[in-house]
Every structure is written in C-alpha cells, then in structure tokens.
Amino acid sequence: MKKLNPKERVLEVASKLFREQGFNSTGVNQIIKDSKVAKASFYDHFESKDLLAVEYLNKRHIQWFKGLQDFICKSKTPKEKVLNSFEYLRYMNENENFSGCVFLNMLSELKYENTKPYEIIKNHKTDLSDFFKEIVKDEYKSFLIYMLFESCLTESQVYRNQEIIDNTIKYLKSKIL
Incomplete structure (x- = not known):
C-alpha cells in the first residue's frame, strides 16, 4: 500500500470526519491530530477549513x-x-x-x-x-x-x-x- 503524503492524509481524514461528524462539527485541530501532520503542514496545503472543503x-x-x-x-x-x-x-x-x-x-x-x-x-x-x-x-x-x-x-x-x-x-x- 502506498504511503500517503501529508496532504493526502489530511484529505483522507477530513473526508472520513466530514462524512461521519459533519463539516461544522469537525475542527481543524482534530483533522491535524488524526492525520498526524504538523499544524504548519496543514496550513501549507490548505489556507483554511473552507478551502479544504473545496478540495474535498x-x-x-x-x-x-x-x-x-x-x-x-x-x-x-x-x-x-x-x-x-x-x-x-x-x-x-x-x-x-x-x-x-x-x-x-x-x-x-x-x-x-x-x-x-x-x-x-x-x-x-x-x-x-x-x-x-x-x-x-x-x-x-x-x-x-x-x-x-x-x-x-x-x-x-x-x-x-x-x-x-x-x-x-x-x-x-x-x-x-
């Protein structure tokens, strides 16, 4: 199985959380924690949770x-x-x-x-x-x-x-x- 890069991990985790918890109930900190990326890495790829939603x-x-x-x-x-x-x-x-x-x-x-x-x-x-x-x-x-x-x-x-x-x-x- 291919190892996911930080951006891919964030998208995968966000997809799961948005589906299971909803967009508003899912926080950036939870996405960062569950995807095991640094906060800076998250913001390197997504300027905001709204832009993450667009990519998702x-x-x-x-x-x-x-x-x-x-x-x-x-x-x-x-x-x-x-x-x-x-x-x-x-x-x-x-x-x-x-x-x-x-x-x-x-x-x-x-x-x-x-x-x-x-x-x-x-x-x-x-x-x-x-x-x-x-x-x-x-x-x-x-x-x-x-x-x-x-x-x-x-x-x-x-x-x-x-x-x-x-x-x-x-x-x-x-x-x-």
Missing part, C-alpha cells in the same frame, strides 16, 4: 462518478445502466453506513456566502442529471429518474435501510424503463 468536494465528485461509471460499465442497455446506477446507491449505503449524499450534507452546513463549495455541489447535481439524460435520451424520463435517484439517496439515509431503493428498482423495471 472536488475529489469526492471525481471519486463518486468514477464509482458510478465502474458500476455501470458492463451494462449494455440504458435500462441496465439506470438499474445499476441504483445498485450503486445500495453499494454506497453499505460502504458508508447510510451517510447519504456528502454534497447535500455539506450544503446543509455551509453559509450561502461560501460560493465555491456551492458551485461544486450544484455542478455535481447537474452532472448527475446530465448523466441520466445521456443514458435515457428522453428529458422527461431522465428527469423523473434523476428525482427518484435523489429521493432514494435522501430517504435511505433518513430510514437507514435499502427498502426505498429496492421499491424504486421494482417500479423502474415495471413502469418507466
């Missing part, structure tokens, strides 16, 4: 879409791609203990004046909507699928189970796709 969101966006692409890469039809996208949600819930959408979680904790993270969050959601448009090629259906996806993400976090995703997959198989 950008990195998460890339990782999340790579995971989604990996999940659908063997799918041959649009229907399989959409259904496997919802399977990706199931996978993420299992691996991240139903922590939900890190972008929406971060959104709920930020001040609106903090525009850079807002732009990243909006771009993530736009990219997800465009992802379904590219697969389905029908604007109305792709919008409905996107909204179902977002709803599954939120509801599975609230109820901490996969039931809404299972029911949505059944519905998609029988009605929309």
Whole structure:
C-alpha cells in the first residue's frame, strides 16, 4: 500500500470526519491530530477549513462518478445502466453506513456566502442529471429518474435501510424503463 503524503492524509481524514461528524462539527485541530501532520503542514496545503472543503468536494465528485461509471460499465442497455446506477446507491449505503449524499450534507452546513463549495455541489447535481439524460435520451424520463435517484439517496439515509431503493428498482423495471 502506498504511503500517503501529508496532504493526502489530511484529505483522507477530513473526508472520513466530514462524512461521519459533519463539516461544522469537525475542527481543524482534530483533522491535524488524526492525520498526524504538523499544524504548519496543514496550513501549507490548505489556507483554511473552507478551502479544504473545496478540495474535498472536488475529489469526492471525481471519486463518486468514477464509482458510478465502474458500476455501470458492463451494462449494455440504458435500462441496465439506470438499474445499476441504483445498485450503486445500495453499494454506497453499505460502504458508508447510510451517510447519504456528502454534497447535500455539506450544503446543509455551509453559509450561502461560501460560493465555491456551492458551485461544486450544484455542478455535481447537474452532472448527475446530465448523466441520466445521456443514458435515457428522453428529458422527461431522465428527469423523473434523476428525482427518484435523489429521493432514494435522501430517504435511505433518513430510514437507514435499502427498502426505498429496492421499491424504486421494482417500479423502474415495471413502469418507466
């Protein structure tokens, strides 16, 4: 396993803490301590916790879409791609203990004046909507699928189970796709 440099350790620890504790409940001192870096090293890489959040969101966006692409890469039809996208949600819930959408979680904790993270969050959601448009090629259906996806993400976090995703997959198989 590759040894992480200080910046990578900070990002890894911050990602875990932001997901588990939330952005506002995670302090810079805890990130520094848990990532085993010097305070000066932290500030060499990140001028502030807000700038760390920007890098975290950008990195998460890339990782999340790579995971989604990996999940659908063997799918041959649009229907399989959409259904496997919802399977990706199931996978993420299992691996991240139903922590939900890190972008929406971060959104709920930020001040609106903090525009850079807002732009990243909006771009993530736009990219997800465009992802379904590219697969389905029908604007109305792709919008409905996107909204179902977002709803599954939120509801599975609230109820901490996969039931809404299972029911949505059944519905998609029988009605929309």
